[in-house]
């Protein structure tokens with residue numbers, strides 16, 4: 225049988241790799257030709273280079289450790305065969321969008337997965353946030369973290385609401401409830417907490433503030449698909465929670481998002497809002513927008529959901545491999561997940577310590593030279609991005625931990641491109657780099 229050839233999604237730099245090549249040197253699910261298996265498209269390549277000394281590093285003239293780039297958030301393709309079956313059905317039926325059967329099936333499955341009664345699928349996480357914000361009648365000021373993806377702030381600003389940035393707890397990277405209290409004013413109508421990296425925010429403390437001040441509470445759960453807080457899956461907290469299904473998320477629908485809630489009336493309002501306010505043919509009862517998810521997106525969602533346990537298991541193994549490989553490297557700390565909760569392990573987040581002998585940006589540069597496309601995440605913080613820096617130039621004064629953390633975080637590649645050997649190679653690059661930098665440091 226001729227091996228099937230898959231290509232890396234990065235067309236500029238991708239090489240072809242056969243399934244047989246792809247499955248070498250991996251202690252995770254091995255060679256397979258099953259087109260329904262999510263691992264079959266992975267593009268593992270030459271990561272067997274040994275890196276033990278400074279001359280082995282690409283910045284010093286050696287070959288890069290990886291021939292193909294390793295990405296943070298390279299899209300997963302769940303059950304490809306199932307996706308293609310759904311695609312045929314969708315094309316045959318000519319029902320391409322407008323609350324079709326596949327969208328409804330996906331909504332039902334996601335609601336069930338998160339143990340909530342309502343899932344309202346949308347065309348993106350950002351539109352889902354905007355619709356949730358409108359449906360809850362937020363106005364004036366809303367307290368949000370600055371240490372988040374820019375969409376959290378934009379979703380407010382886009383609707384004429386001021387995002388008031390509150391600082392994070394440097395240990396959790398999530399909103400610090402005490403900072404939220406300090407950010408309240410008589411114009412505050414709500415709080416948006418973010419479950420950053422899939423680690424849930426201080427749910428009870430934020431709810432207590434919201435209740436005390438009669439504020440609405442939304443959670444941006446874009447990172448937290450399937451994650452739990454004290455044993456309860458996200459979706460049920462606050463007034464509602466918002467997921468993103470962007471292609472780079474471990475669960476995706478190409479583009480997409482959803483609002484989860486147990487509030488049926490709120491969900492109904494959002495269903496109207498995502499479809500221009502149509503309550504029936506020729507009957508618009510609400511001002512709305514176009515927030516609908518397409519059928520083909522939903523088909524990708526159903527196919528990804530089918531593979532989700534395998535994806536999470538793989539991410540968990542990769543996270544554990546990073547934990548073991550990075551343990552002895554002083555200057556770096558891998559963010560841990562609470563093992564008694566459900567986690568999706570989609571992010572491998574490393575924080576450099578204050579006394580790290582080399583800057584975060586230099587580490588990222590060195591990794592990129594090896595084709596390890598690690599990323600600075602949420603740097604420099606929303607408040608330092610031009611629109612908000614221009615509007616609120618004083619915001620940084622109340623955000624010392626946001627600034628500190630955003631200067632220290634590196635997110636490492638995860639997902640199907642990674643196996644234990646490639647994790648070890650990433651770690652050996654870091655080890656050699658940091659050892660070298662420590663030696664070069666002038667002794668005090």
Ligand SMILES: Cc1ncc(COP(=O)(O)O)c(C=O)c1O
Nearest residue numbers: 348349350373375446468469470
């Ligand atoms: C924390 C957070 N909020 C909101 C969004 C926006 O979601 P989307 O890209 O689906 O619009 C993202 C997406 O990356 C995100 O990471």
